[in-house]
Amino acid sequence: MSTDHVNELLVTEPYLPQSPTIESLAQSNQYLTALIQFVTFSIEMQSVEDIVWYLTKSVIGQLGFEDCIVYLVDPESSLLVQRAAYGDKNPSDKTILDPIRLRIGEGIVGRCAELKKTMLVNDLSKAENYIVDDKSRQSELAVPIVINGELIGVIDSEHSAKDFYTQHHVSTLQAIASVIASKYASLQTVQKLQQSIASLENAKRLQQALFDITELVHISADLSDFYRKLHRILADLIKADAFYICLFDNNSKTLNFPYYFDKSTGNHSPDEQHGDALDRAFAQRVISGQAPLFLSQEDISVYLNNNELQYDNSRTPPYCWMGAPLRIDNKITGTVAVKNITNQTPFSSKSLELLWYTAQQISTALKRKHDESMLQHLALHDELTGLPNRTLFIDRLMHSLEADLRREQQQTCILYLDLDRFKLVNDSYGHHIGDKLLVLVSNKIKSCLRQHDTLARLSGDEFAILLEDITDLTLVETLSTRIIEELRLPIDIERCHIATTTSIGIVHASEFSQEKRLASEMLRCADNAMYQAKRQGKGCFVFHHKLTSNSLHDILVLEQALDTALQDGQFVCYLQPIIHLTTLNIEGFETLIRWQHPEHGLVSPGDFIEVAQKSGQIIQIDKIMMDCACKLMQRWLKYSNKVPYLNINVSSSSIAAEGFLAYFQSKIAQYGIPEGVLNIEITEQALINNFEQATYALHEIQKAGQKIILDDFGTGYSSLSYLHQLPIDMVKIDRSFVRTIGQSHTAKSIVKAVLSLADSLNIQVVIEGIEEATQRDKAIALGGVYGQGFLFHKPMSITKAEALLDFAVGDQT
Template sequence: MEHESLGRLLSSQSLSTNEQSIDALTQSNEYLKALIEFVTSVIHINSVEEVIWLLTDEIIGKLGFEDCVVYLFDESTNLLHQKSAFGAKNPAAREILDPITLAPGEGIVGQCFIEKQAILVADTRLERDYIVDDSARLSELAVPIVVDDKAIGVIDSEHSQSHFYTQHHLNTLDAIASVISTKYANVSAITRLEQTIEELEEFKKLQQAIFDVAELVYLSSSLDDFYARLHRVLLRLVRAESFFICLFDELKDCLEFPYCFDTEMGGVFDFCIEREDFPRSMTAQVVLSQRPCLYQAQDIANFFQKNKIILRGKLPHSWLGIPFTTVDGVKGAVAIQNVSEEVAFTAKDSELLVYVSHQISIALKRKNDEALLQHLALHDDLSGLANRTLFLDRLKHALSRDVRSQEFKTVIMFLDLDRFKLVNDAYGHQVGDALIRAVSQRIGECLRGSDTLARLGGDEFAILIEDIEQIEQVEQLAQRIIQALNSPILLDDISIMTSASIGIVQSSCHIHQASEMVKLADNAMYQAKADGKGRFVFCRTDQESLVVDVLTIENELANAIEKRQFFLEYQPVLSLGDEKVVGFETLIRWQHPQKGVIYPDFFIDVAEKSGQIIEIDKLVLEMACQRLLIWQQEITTPFYLNVNVSSNTLATHNFLANFIEIVGQFELAANTLNIEITERALIDNLKNARVLLRSLKQLGHKIILDDFGTGYSSLSYLHQLPIDVVKIDRSFVMSIDESEASLSIVRAIISLANSLHMKVVAEGIEHDSQLAALRALHAHFGQGYFFYRPMGQEAAHKLLDSQVC
């Protein structure tokens, strides 16, 4: 368009050269020079406003015009606005005298804009649409500025002389308008590009922040850590001087603020708002109404004047609060505020905070699930006491401290109620359960605050006593417990007489394992029962009695490894949806030449202590690969084998190389050999375990976490590791149909696994009621005696054959 306008201008100049005088030609050349000057100057200008002021400041006067005004259309007002001027309308630099606005179609300028055609009025006295601006003039020339067939403005010039404007004037202004439209298009394109780049940068920043926030839910070690990290991420997106998170505590009937940051008040603090102050709290109104609120300075000032807000520090200039409700029904809100007037929050900030509030609700749900899961995993649901897992963990730490200090001050008691079975049989399980709770209370009343009382199961209890200075203290405690339990216990108008037999063991340099110490206390307890019940017996140990059996097993294991006296059995893993076998867990057995088949419970602990487990794991892996290869050649049904790898083996520096060497001897199908590991294998060396497991996954092997739920440390690490499957420990599965606590644990594990995109295998299914409960919770897979016991290779082969479609 610009070139066409210049062409018309040059053509009119050639024509006028032939028809007009030399003076007219000279004038035309001046016009052309002015136009070229305008085009040249415009090149270096990057805004349309600068271009049109250049036109009126530098060019229009050289065309011999008395007056000129440039109008630009404003879409927000739908009006043409005067944006630059020459002549009487421009009394001072970049100033427009009494600027007016015109609607499209109004006056000569409005018609020119609508029609997108130049209008030349020879005598305005004859033009009824002529509109007088600053003063009446006799002729007018209006030329549209058009970009992509869309009018964006008008160049309008008026003259005191009628019939002043010629076709040559029109062509000149048309060429100028064309230059402006081209510049407008270029500037708009650059502006759009810059805006797009800026939006992309903002979007990238937002996406990264959203990813970071979502990741925090799994990376944070605690809710306090999550809140602090969340605040740091939010500061990258929003300038907020204060950041608050509050939760409504229904029991206390108050608003608690677990995280508050306020620049004015000097950092992080916490506080609560009581019920009587709710009407004067903006945060409380957000929580109770569950509606977002965005308040600016005037709103907040009005609230303050009407005594409707609680003021802490200075009056906010801008305040934004977003509510949330967790899946568990906990109500809360997240709020930000600024005291300074520099930044006021917008609807965009509100959208961001809605996402943040959603992540807070997810984090609260996850942390509450973890807390519940940890509590249930570590406590007995009937008595509320520590369970075996927690007891052994505390005992292990106590023994480690004894070894470091070489001061053996740890003692445990193993208690078993006498005649408990008679109570259950005579009065039923309800009375038996009540007796367990009453006994727990009586024993607890005899203990120090630092002692740990645990229920190991049934009517068995254990007590961990640390920092014992004299053994007489233990004897006195045992006597107090026996006396406390000798008194009748009244339950539902039934007077129950009971007593306890107690076995006691003190730590020594010869005891290395917590389970070993519990076993010794258990033996002492049976000795107490044999001696007449209702009494306590100390277990005295020496090095020889503890070591002889271990040395025998180690020697026999060495011979078994050399002669490959091990074989595998296979326990099917089934899909709980259709009860189809999808794979097997491989289980090691020792074919002892004199003692027959020996199960791993007898020798695995010894093998792990001696380091022989590493060679045993190699043999198991090799046998599993051999069997897998044979079955893959004979059976078309898809299946897999799970191989257990001990923490000792996983920790060896050359484990991965040995694994690749063994598996590489067999051409196994992808995703058919899975690796089962325990929590201990993870916690002993988390960093190395993470690298190792990722390498195994890259080789095409799924990772299964065994016995999940019996420990608690893995909850903090689970999301950091490339785990594919978690196996729920059989202790929870076996009581899922009877114990609400076990049901809650299994539900929490499945929920956690689903959130981390992991599958779940339930171990130890023995009854149809357990299966029904697991199906109701949407557990994916299961194994147990209800389906199949561990079987030999021939039986496993036939089972797979029977499933061929």
């Protein structure tokens, strides 16, 4: 159709009303009433679809039209699609059986849309591109729906008579189109606002979820609890019928499911072998693809058809599935996945985006939780042998004694074992042979025990056995004899032929009254019995109840000797430097007690500290060391304003003793000690024994400006919960992990985990027991900054330390 011909069809002349007649006035009033009615009702409507249906159903008939079609632009195809109709174009109420689709520019309607102008054709026989849809018409009126230059749709009407449409019709339909356009714009604004609000709410929910996932590390009791709470958080973001965590075990090369929730059963399963063939296959695709994955019902069907997969046909394949990778230490280690069995809650691209965001936070939380779990396991087990440690042993012993109390019986028995001449093995063959011997010895002892008996490594070469249902002591005699005979058999380690024996002390709960039946008391008595077994020639066992007063005489003699040492000032202070691993600068010193015995010479603490702790003499010893450290620091401060710090070891007895805190504060004031140079070093065992008193004292010490050092980290109740509750400034990783840091992946992982967790809590770390250059290099590679050990300096007298300090300070100046 030519442009000139189109222009002929367009009505451009202004409407010139003639003298009104009663008929014309009535018609105008009818049109105006219809328009007002349309405007009024459209105000309450909330969709364009409802408006156009109301137009065709309730308004068009009042204008005298035979038919009317409302087209709206389809945003995806850009076609004009019939959305509502009146007359014989709409045989069904609000249902378009076969909607008409027109291209922009096609026919009268398409040209109206293209030009965004009203088109009035009084004689369709002259319109060359008139499209006959059902039956030929004589005239047509098409009015565009436009808002801010954007085409929304077209209102089109055809009539069987020529020259039917008047200017009244044109004006009324244009007004209606304007109302629809305005309503459309208003609805779009509301929709965008709702979308913005929804986006803000979703962002807020996501932010809260990410925060909650981070908090799970600290509030969940264990990994199972962590997974359950994690599931509840994700359920608020993504509606799913099933949720699971899948982790890849690098050792077994298998996929495990530590958490699997299925809505159909309502079970939270910790079964690591859970998950069907599809769960495993899809999780493996996420891990190998290292990217989030969304699978629709069609994708899943194609996969089942194209893969030889043994799938249980009785189970319905999921309607849709989503998974996102979990990355720990820059490695894809698993998948977090959700799936829906039905199409009632389909996933969207937004769902996948949410899952991907949360997966990254889950990865971070999982790493910290795994690190903490490893430390918690470490806190209760010996790293070398894997046996329960002293803390776990005492806990189980206490539970056994409580069970005795409930049963009103005494069936608990403990054996205290110490390897004879083990120090000679270490000195002769080296620590690495000694460590292997301890592992083999622990395996031999376990082979003699029942499955429910507890074997623990208490320290060094000391072990303990808990027997929980002993009513006949002859059974204990038989067991002890068997253990001694088993350990007498030579052991070959790296061409070394080693024979060892053990001394055993035995104590039974029946020896004690109910008031004195304490775990600590039983251990002390078993230790005394073991000590007597050594005095009787080693390689034997002694029952505590058979000890004579003579057998306890030696312990009493040692206590008296300690009293003399305290009175005569026989205790001296030794120092061992703490250094910066890369610069080798001396950062501080740990103060160490030595006994300068008038007859036996220099006695190490291992020969008297245990007796001092049991007798309570350790409190006076701690005060002597504190006084010595204060005097030493006062002298150093006269030499220089920049001095290394001193760490004073404080026992569990002292930290809980009445007056200890006041004594410390008085010494700080007496010697004018500034902040941060005189620190308190305590073991984890000291915290556990007197947690409330220790917590209060440590907070007060830190208020005074001195730092708190946690020694032997990893051998007690090492956990984030304690680090959060206590004012810890520095932790010292126990030497037992450093010894095998070059060979043991577990030891390396533990050191790395401690360094990572401490860094996140702004806590410094000192790595103890560094004896070889390879251990130092490993410590540095893992991120260690400070170290202590024989590789750098052995414990030394104050005179030698001050000479070394003068040299170090000279270097720095």
